[in-house]
Amino acid sequence: MKSLEGTAFTPIVALCQQKQSFLFINNLNSNALFAMLGNYFTYFGQVVQVRSLRQLILGSFFVALVPLIALLWQSQRDFDSMSQLTAENTQFFVFVTSELREIEALGDDVERLVRQYQVLPKNQLQQLADSAIAGYSNKISFICDQFGDISECNTINLNLSQLSEYPSFNDNLLLDAQLADLRQSQQQLRRQVQQLINQRILYQQTYLEEIQSRQGWSTAFLVVLSLSLTIIAAQLIIKPVRKLKSIIKSIANNDSSMPTQTQDGPRELIAVERDLYWLNDRLQQLEKVRTALLRHASHELKTPMASIKEGCEILEQGLVGELTDPQKEVVDLLTVSTERLNLLIVKLLDYNALLQQAEPTFENIALLDLINDCSHHYKLLLAQNDQSIVIDVDTQLEVVSDPELLRRAMDNLVSNAIAHGTLGSPIHVRAKDVGSNTIIDVMNSGEEIALAARGEIFEPFKRGQKSRNDKVIGAGLGLSIVSDCARLLGGDVTIIDDNKADVCFRIRIPIRENNA
Structure with missing residues (x-):
């Protein structure tokens, strides 16, 4: 096919000629886009360090949004190319239809003027007939230039060359045969042009199906990629939260081994984690103070408690003199109170021993x-x-x-x-x-x-x-x-x-x- 340089149909003709090249270039752009996204994610993971929870959330949202933006960009490109192809094909079909109608009209004029010249041979009619044949030849040449693979063009040109000798025709049968051949060639030309138009329509349909198929696979792939990135981003947020939860659980269970303190991550969560470690240290200090207090208090109380109990026994046995009934009643109350206080001391010692047994x-x-x-x-x-x-x-x-x-x-x-x-x-x-x-x-x-x-x-x-x-x-x-x-x-x-x-x-x- 020859190029239509200087006409409005150059892009569509080139598109039809280079179908495979166009698809290759489009796929190449998609692959380049994915490679660019992969390099970006690698660079983002190696260079960017998450400093705050807000940065982590916004960065995760942006990373998960990039595949969707790529999908919209590719969809827009496919839509633009399809719209351009449809518009140019429509314009081309209208143009070709108009040209074929003009060719048929010029063919009728050529036949009418040639026949008139045969009836009334005048110079004026000969000029009109020659002008019509020349215009018809130009239209045929233009159409044939648009569709270089039309075999009927040579036949029409041969018929026009023979018909241009109409002034020397003395036999009407010969003229009728020449005009009949021209009409038949013209109809054959119309059929061949229609076949080429149908092929172009079929190509447009095939190209649309390829775009739809590619768009479907791209949508599925990018949606899965976006979902995967969203899950990964969610894990990046959930991981430090789970770490905080494990720290809180360790503090609640009074575990001796705490999780390792995080060095990198969102500063808000690191600050909370640092506060939890401080809280654990503070609770351990308070626990030690409470244990020491119970241990010393219970131990110090046992010595005077033993003296009070021994004194009550001496008084109750009358070793220091006989007691009156009111005095015996007071000694009995003291003995009961002593036993109750001794029970409290024993319980405190027992509880203190339990606190000290950690393993x-x-x-x-x-x-x-x-x-x-x-x-x-x-x-x-x-x-x-x-x-x-x-x-x-x-x-x-x-x-x-x-x-x-x-x-x-x-x-x-x-x-x-x-x-x-x-x-x-x-x-x-x-x-x-x-x-x-x-x-x-x-x-x-x-x-x-x-x-x-x-x-x-x-x-x-x-x-x-x-x-x-x-x-x-x-x-x-x-x-x-x-x-x-x-x-x-x-x-x-x-x-x-x-x-x-x-x-x-x-x-x-x-x-x-x-x-x-």
């Missing part, structure tokens, strides 16, 4: 033997209150736990059941494996614990409202010790509802393998 030592424990030993320890107190302990534990049941912590928890639960259980009623202790845990229930009859009080009853120095059977005011540390022991063993203690008892405390201990 339990696990070993195999026969649970039935431990519970029997605990119940034997309270044999006299049980007999005094007309109570008994009913044990429902399998003789083969063993648990891997710290014997000191577990015994301390059981002592406090049994002591609590004796102190608050109904006189003359049994105390039930049962244990069994349930799933991946060993559960131990200590149940007694008596006043039920309100739901509102169950949440705070395991806090230190929190006491129930009901009076104890031994008339001793407790320190409010027994159930707190049970809770701390269960926590150190990796479990917990809760109050559950059970049909067999009014009050049921349940200790849950995870089942472990003995590594010894």
